[in-house]
Amino acid sequence: MSNLSETIKRVVDDRSDETDVRIATAPYQADFPYERDEEAHVTRREFCNFLGLTSAALFVGAAGFAAKAAIDARESESFAAAPIEGAETLAPNASLNFHYPTERDSAILIRTADGTYHAYGQKCTHLSCPVYYSRDHQRLECPCHEGAFDANTGNVLYGPPPRPLDAIAIEEREGQVWAISRKAVS
Amino acid sequence: MRTRTGSAAVFQARLIMLIMINVAQLWILAATVDAALAGHFSVLLPLVIASGICFLITLSILRWWKPTSRTKTSSGYVRASDEKHR
Numbered sequence: 001m002s003n004l005s006e007t008i009k010r011v012v013d014d015r016s017d018e019t020d021v022r023i024a025t026a027p028y029q030a031d032f033p034y035e036r037d038e039e040a041h042v043t044r045r046e047f048c049n050f051l052g053l054t055s056a057a058l059f060v061g062a063a064g065f066a067a068k069a070a071i072d073a074r075e076s077e078s079f080a081a082a083p084i085e086g087a088e089t090l091a092p093n094a095s096l097n098f099h100y101p102t103e104r105d106s107a108i109l110i111r112t113a114d115g116t117y118h119a120y121g122q123k124c125t126h127l128s129c130p131v132y133y134s135r136d137h138q139r140l141e142c143p144c145h146e147g148a149f150d151a152n153t154g155n156v157l158y159g160p161p162p163r164p165l166d167a168i169a170i171e172e173r174e175g176q177v178w179a180i181s182r183k184a185v186s
Numbered sequence: 187m188r189t190r191t192g193s194a195a196v197f198q199a200r201l202i203m204l205i206m207i208n209v210a211q212l213w214i215l216a217a218t219v220d221a222a223l224a225g226h227f228s229v230l231l232p233l234v235i236a237s238g239i240c241f242l243i244t245l246s247i248l249r250w251w252k253p254t255s256r257t258k259t260s261s262g263y264v265r266a267s268d269e270k271h272r
Contacts, residue, residue, distance in 0.1 A: 055244040058211035066230040069222035162224035
């Protein structure tokens with residue numbers, strides 16, 4: 001009994017390993033045998049069932065993603081014009097992040113070296129990584145898979161993106177820059 | 187004593203086919219994501235149908251593709267021919 005108490009004390013007080021735990025629980029193992037190895041064993045039938053579930057999950061995933069994309073594309077969005085805060089103080093050859101048309105839609109405003117404004121959706125058209133404006137190269141770059149877009153047009157310069165960035169139409173009204181619409185370019 | 191090599195081979199083949207179908211479905215999912223992000227909506231439906239067919243094949247393999255020399259009993263799978271020898 002004292003031996004068990006010592007073991008429990010050592011397990012609780014000191015840093016222990018699995019051996020100590022096994023020693024401490026040995027009396028209970030005799031009454032309630034528990035085969036760890038057997039518990040961890042996966043039968044071929046269980047593995048086949050797991051593959052079946054995986055197949056169902058992959059099908060549901062593909063169907064869900066396709067359905068969401070199709071529904072999003074069909075929605076005829078009406079855009080309310082919104083001012084882009086801080087755009088008028090943006091220095092040439094610099095960029096500013098904003099959200100348009102909703103808070104969930106990230107976008108990027110670029111003022112090129114010649115002073116003109118261009119705005120695009122910030123999601124890369126390859127796998128939706130956020131693009132950033134590279135001052136040195138004066139283009140939009142995606143850090144995930146090394147894609148790049150033209151800062152003046154949003155067209156793909158190189159890399160895996162299959163289409164240009166979403167174009168955001170902008171307008172200057174009384175010294176402020178406004179975003180007025182957003183559309184995906186095919 | 188009878189060998190069970192034949193049924194083991196069938197189960198092995200089932201397992202390999204299931205794995206191959208899972209890999210194919212993974213590829214289809216990746217292609218679906220790519221197509222949706224690229225705005226190629228015309229290929230989405232064929233991809234989903236292909237994934238659905240793969241799922242149906244998986245189901246059929248799991249449900250019906252069993253070794254023909256076996257019958258199901260309360261104690262598991264037992265050869266029908268073995269029963270005669272008892």
